Amino acid sequence: MASAFRATAIHVEKNGDLLVTWSDGLKATYRALDLRDACRCAGCRDERTGEKILDRKAIRTDIYPDVIEPVGNYAIAIAWNDGHREGIYSWEYLRELAAPRSGQG
Secondary structure, three states, X not given: OOOOOOEEEEEEOOOOOEEEEEOOOOEEEEOHHHHHHOOXXXXXXXXXXXXXXXXXXXXXXXXXXXXXXXXXXXXXXEEEOOOOOOEEEEHHHHHHHHHHHOOOO
């Protein structure tokens, strides 16, 4: 099912965090460390079980996105400064990650 929301703007802050403006006007800030830790690629999650295998402690504290590119109309791909380039974040998943902070805006 396609997400009802799409990002209308994505800005990388000086500290590497992402500020995403959504089609409904919500502005959500995503900490770079949290986004890198939330990667769902096969290198970060077990392909069969979905269990997380990436150790958060192994992520650089100065992590930031090098490149952010659209993937079709449904996602973005983030290439990180630690060399990780496999992560795809769908609009639906990014919106889920924003949900705990949705009261802010």
